[in-house]
Amino acid sequence: MRVLLYTDGLGRGGAEISLGNLLAAAPDGLDLAVAGPGAEVVEWVAARRPGTPAHVVRPGAGSSLQLLRRVRPDVLHANLSVPWAGAGALAAAYATPGLRAVAVQQLPLRTTALPEWARTRALLARLDAHVAVGESSARRVEDFYALGRGSVRSVPNGVPDVELPARSPRERLVVGSLGRLDGQKAYDVLLRAAARVEGIEVEVVGEGNERERLEALAAELGLTGRVRLPGWSERSREALARFDVFCLPSRAEGFPLSIVEAMLAGLPVVATSVGGVPEAVLDGRTGLVVPRDDVDALAAALVRVRDDPGLRDALGKAGRARALAGLTADAMAAAYAEIWREVLARPRAPRLRVPRPKP
Structure with a gap:
């Protein structure tokens, strides 16, 4: 054939x-x-x-x-x-x-x-x-x-399922993401939510035409020192080992690969209810799903995973099991x-x- x-x-x-x-x-x-x-x-x-x-x-x-x-x-x-x-x-x-x-x-x-x-x-x-x-x-x-x-x-x-370095404990919870820096991915919403949540850092691995706007927004919100935008690399998936929580606040999606990568890495996922996201991220079982463009709901979800290590562990394990069962x-x-x-x-x-x- x-x-x-x-x-x-x-x-x-x-x-x-x-x-x-x-x-x-x-x-x-x-x-x-x-x-x-x-x-x-x-x-x-x-x-x-x-x-x-x-x-x-x-x-x-x-x-x-x-x-x-x-x-x-x-x-x-x-x-x-x-x-x-x-x-x-x-x-x-x-x-x-x-x-x-x-x-x-x-x-x-x-x-x-x-x-x-x-x-x-x-x-x-x-x-x-x-x-x-x-x-x-x-x-x-x-x-x-x-x-x-x-x-x-x-x-x-x-x-594909790949082996990643073990995550090490950090002083602050790292909320990370992999994706283009553009309006579709809505990282401006993530920054606005993070400004309302103490004790977390944000790292977005990617590049795009929204970089300057996001950097200016981070400074405006007083997030300097708590936000990292390291750019894109061929080994970007390895960044998942630095995250404690994966967040994708997109305004539109098909079936995002980054969410499956995060699930395979055993990370709890917080994402918006767009496209095929709810088919992978089962709210309350493999992650938390919030409405798009809802800063309050996203901030509340981040507080919830920040304050409950047991929930993070349970969501991460369930997410990996679901990904291995049919999303490889x-x-x-x-x-x-x-x-x-x-x-x-x-x-x-x-x-x-x-x-x-x-x-």
Whole structure:
């Protein structure tokens, strides 16, 4: 079975990291390759499985069609950072006889441009299998693009379990996060909540266009010395060993990898109820879930975990158990391999109807 993993990503974010995790954990016996317009991203993803061919292709259907005719995959697996991404690759797949097309929605957003919405719906309605990274995300994509209930199935993003250094006791509780410094991640809300909670420090490992604003806000709130923004690194996951609590205050998410990484590290999680977060973080069982943009609720949750070491320990252990049970890269890769086998075992989907998952 020849599978071409396609990404429109031009930078390394959660969608691209998830694709790399999939490639690294994919079962043996598959003929896999990676393609996309971003040379750095394509080569980085392909390097996750040594020997994997990497193909850099110009955006648009014409270049993608030439690549598909040359590589001759059985399945095109399009990893979409947003629903309207990958249009050229999907159109080329539909013009390639016998090729099956699978798309994965990493972030369920709705375009506000009517022509783009119509094009997106037309392409998504012709897939052989349509996947989102969580049940909530699947339902949102169905509704946003009028695809019909049950047309998008769920496969949560998974990450590999890795060994981290042991955490050592600290004078103050460290509330940490891994993520881009941008408005979607809402680290301004975390800083405002932290200003109301004594005895904690905040560390956010990431980079982005909100750095200066967050640094100014930290100074304005009197958090100088209690907030660290060390930037991004290839070894960012090791920072989890410095945290006592993981916090993701996002305003929007698909199924964030960083939360699963934190759960595998045995950290209690405090996060907002957006996207697929509540599917991983079970409120009161594997973490605490609060409304987005609610500084009071987030501050209260941080006080609760600060004051109750037993709760932190219980949430962390339960979170790790839940992640190991179904949120690993191996579980994700097995699910996608089954989908690829499924679409090849049945006739190619008619290109003028909404696909339905096999019961």
